[in-house]
Amino acid sequence: MRRSLNHKVTGFTALxxxxxxxxxxxxxxxxYREGVRKELTARGVTMAESLAMSVDEGLASENVDxxxxxxxxxxxxxxxxxxxxxxxxxxxxxYPKNEMGVPPSERxxxxxxxxxxxxxxxxxxHVEFYSPVFYHDYNKSQDxxxxxxxxxxxxxxxxANAALGRAIIVNVLLFLVLTAVMIAILTTCIRRTVxxxxxxxxxSVGRSLNDELPQKVPVGEDDELGVLSRSFNKMCxxxxxxxxxxxxxxxxxxEEVLExxxxxxxLLEQAGHLEEEVRERQAREAELEAKNAxxxxxxxxxxxxxxxxxxxxxxxxxxxxKDLAVRRYNRMDGDxxxxxxxxxKMGLLLNDLLELSRIGRITNPPxxxxxxxxxxxxxxxLSGPISQSGAQIxxxxxxxxxxxxxPRIAEVLQNLVENAIKYRGDRSPVAIEIGxxxxxxxxxxFVRDNGLGIAxxxxxxxxGLFNKLDARxxxxxxxxxxxxxxxxxxxxxxxxxxxxxxxxxxxxxxxPGAPAPAATTAGGET
Numbered sequence: 001m002r003r004s005l006n007h008k009v010t011g012f013t014a015l016x017x018x019x020x021x022x023x024x025x026x027x028x029x030x031x032y033r034e035g036v037r038k039e040l041t042a043r044g045v046t047m048a049e050s051l052a053m054s055v056d057e058g059l060a061s062e063n064v065d066x067x068x069x070x071x072x073x074x075x076x077x078x079x080x081x082x083x084x085x086x087x088x089x090x091x092x093x094x095y096p097k098n099e100m101g102v103p104p105s106e107r108x109x110x111x112x113x114x115x116x117x118x119x120x121x122x123x124x125x126h127v128e129f130y131s132p133v134f135y136h137d138y139n140k141s142q143d144x145x146x147x148x149x150x151x152x153x154x155x156x157x158x159x160a161n162a163a164l165g166r167a168i169i170v171n172v173l174l175f176l177v178l179t180a181v182m183i184a185i186l187t188t189c190i191r192r193t194v195x196x197x198x199x200x201x202x203x204s205v206g207r208s209l210n211d212e213l214p215q216k217v218p219v220g221e222d223d224e225l226g227v228l229s230r231s232f233n234k235m236c237x238x239x240x241x242x243x244x245x246x247x248x249x250x251x252x253x254x255e256e257v258l259e260x261x262x263x264x265x266x267l268l269e270q271a272g273h274l275e276e277e278v279r280e281r282q283a284r285e286a287e288l289e290a291k292n293a294x295x296x297x298x299x300x301x302x303x304x305x306x307x308x309x310x311x312x313x314x315x316x317x318x319x320x321x322k323d324l325a326v327r328r329y330n331r332m333d334g335d336x337x338x339x340x341x342x343x344x345k346m347g348l349l350l351n352d353l354l355e356l357s358r359i360g361r362i363t364n365p366p367x368x369x370x371x372x373x374x375x376x377x378x379x380x381x382l383s384g385p386i387s388q389s390g391a392q393i394x395x396x397x398x399x400x401x402x403x404x405x406x407p408r409i410a411e412v413l414q415n416l417v418e419n420a421i422k423y424r425g426d427r428s429p430v431a432i433e434i435g436x437x438x439x440x441x442x443x444x445x446f447v448r449d450n451g452l453g454i455a456x457x458x459x460x461x462x463x464g465l466f467n468k469l470d471a472r473x474x475x476x477x478x479x480x481x482x483x484x485x486x487x488x489x490x491x492x493x494x495x496x497x498x499x500x501x502x503x504x505x506x507x508x509x510x511x512p513g514a515p516a517p518a519a520t521t522a523g524g525e526t
Contacts, residue, residue, distance in 0.1 A: 048131035052151040059149040081154035129153040364405045371399035378413045396435035400443035402511040415479040420449035450504040
């Protein structure tokens with residue numbers, strides 16, 4: 001618990017006064033007790049010696065009647081016992097009478113074997129006095145002093161103790177009152193002379209802890225606290241001057257910082273423009289490199305794949321010329337049919353290449369596309385190949401809606417389903433599933449089959465031009481390249497998932513969803 005300096009000073013003053021008062025009271029009570037004890041001892045000695053003088057005549061004449069006036073000692077209320085003994089310590093009389101048989105103290109008996117002065121001691125409950133009784137011969141000019149008996153007195157210290165108790169109570173009450181008055185006076189003086197300047201200093205220093213300038217404190221007397229107050233006031237003046245200087249420097253620094261920040265913002269803006277230009281240029285360069293690489297592959301593939309049907313046409317055309325020269329008309333029919341097949345293959349290849357080149361140039365505006373309805377239309381168009389292969393095709397209900405070029409997306413589904421039927425291998429029946437999933441809250445479509453499957457090393461190259469998994473199958477090998485071009489044009493992504501050859505494959509692609517509706521103005525225009 002935190003105590004203030006005021007409480008500490010008051011407590012210390014109170015403890016100091018209490019300690020001083022307690023020591024003074026103890027000394028006073030000790031002195032009072034010693035005075036009472038000395039007074040009681042002196043009175044007891046006087047009473048014992050007086051009694052001894054009053055009974056000396058009775059003891060000298062052995063006249064008990066002269067001794068009996070010992071009862072007169074009862075006027076002293078603190079006398080408990082009074083006895084008169086012979087020299088051999090035989091009791092002649094006692095007060096009170098029933099205490100006649102109380103024997104003397106062995107200490108007194110031993111003492112008077114070698115002494116003649118009055119003996120007194122405290123036995124714990126009473127103070128005992130023994131005084132010798134001397135014989136006095138009054139008829140002679142010189143006293144004849146010898147002991148003819150002894151007097152014993154027991155005094156009770158009860159009255160003295162009662163008086164001591166009353167003195168203790170009065171002293172304690174007086175001490176408490178004086179202590180309270182002294183504490184009040186001293187604490188008031190200390191507060192005015194010491195605590196008030198210190199509290200002022202503490203409050204002023206506290207302001208500096210709250211990020212405020214300390215205030216000057218009043219200067220009192222010309223003592224240590226006054227010197228401290230003046231020094232503190234000088235420190236306050238120095239702090240005010242330093243604060244003013246710092247504020248001026250702060251304003252200059254803030255102005256300089258604002259100028260630098262403005263220049264930095266301008267540099268950052270320029271840097272941002274430059275970075276954006278660099279990114280755009282890098283993107284254009286990457287796109288150009290990709291297009292150049294694709295063009296090189298396209299050129300190579302076209303020159304390679306078109307060369308084969310041309311060689312076929314040229315070869316069988318030469319055979320036809322030879323047959324005409326020798327009039328072998330029966331072989332000309334087969335040669336011309338092979339020429340027609342090669343020309344048809346070349347025409348199909350050219351049509352596919354033309355279709356591939358048109359992606360990105362001839363497009364339809366994007367519209368909301370119901371994927372379930374689109375899948376139903378595509379399957380209806382492929383009903384012939386589906387029935388011939390015996391394929392079992394399932395479409396998940398409630399496929400997500402997309403926002404795309406509807407005819408192009410139909411081409412995507414058509415190519416993927418045709419590939420699944422074409423590369424079915426020896427599986428019977430063929431099982432194809434069209435569905436979707438949402439791994440990250442965004443729709444992902446897939447076409448899954450149980451066909452040949454694709455080895456991991458070919459899962460990326462299958463999307464290249466004229467790449468066919470099985471050369472024995474019909475087609476030009478442009479279908480998956482066309483699918484990828486359409487998906488890329490829509491801003492989506494396509495990939496294949498397969499555990500290996502013979503394990504089936506799943507072609508997965510993403511498409512953008514429907515855009516958020518535009519906000520409507522108060523006039524109803526969007």
